Amino acid sequence: MNKALTTILTVLAILVLAGVIFFARSMYARSNLMFGWNNRAYERGVMTGMMNRSGMMNRQNGMMNGYGSSNGNFEPLTVDHAKDAAKQYLASLNNADLTVSEIMIFDNNAYVVIKETSTRKGAFELLIDPDSQTAFPEHGPNMMWNLKYGGNNRESMMKGMMGGGDSTSTPDLSAEMPITLTQATQDAQQYLDANISGATAATDPVQFYGYYTLDFEKDGKVAGMVSVNGYTGQVFLHTWHGAFIEESKVD
Secondary structure: OOHHHHHHHHHHHHHHHHHHHHHHHHHHHHHHHHHHHHHHHHHHHHHHHHHHHHHOOOOOOOOOOOOOOOOOOOOOOOOHHHHHHHHHHHHHHHOOOEEEEEEEEOOEEEEEEEOOOOOOOOEEEEEEEEOOOOOOEEEOOOEEEEEEEOOHHHHHHHHHHOOOOOOOOOOOOOOOOOOOOOHHHHHHHHHHHHHHHOOEEEOOEEOOOEEEEEEEEOOOEEEEEEEEEEEEEOOEEOOOOOOOEEEEEEO
């Protein structure tokens, strides 16, 4: 009886050991497969991130431009190309009150002012990528400070066009901003005096819903662009345009 019991226990022990070994090998294989996949995915993610960062950095000497990055092998846009891209973008919004008002060509992108035909106020700002020749909402103040058309996606822009949003938290868009056009110019000049020696702010800012945008010159040439918050007077320097080439007033 004892010998039979011992034999049974031995057989059970061997079976259990075999099961443990099989389970361990199975888990090892699965772990190795998952690790290999995750490692490859990680490597792809790192490489993608590096390429994306490289693409965004290459045009601003180390400063991210955030949108429409290029490999550097491109020709600057023409005014006509920028106008066509902006009009195509507006057509997708299906809002007859919006029109192209001003185009500025830089070596990194084209800048476009979109106005409302009914009010003649600035609606929002677009950038045109020279590689794809497609338009997209400008980042910076156009996203952060635009009370009617702001936001970083099409849905929020359409919502603004339709008068959506919480009226209890949004200022009256028909009211004058506390910072006047004259004050905005002065605030811009004060900022330039402190940060860009010899720069002179333009005296004809474009008024948008919540802020102003104006050019500045240096040595008699357009050297850049700033925006001024219409409620706080905060000045924001546009850093993504590059060297100015030409401009055109459309209306």
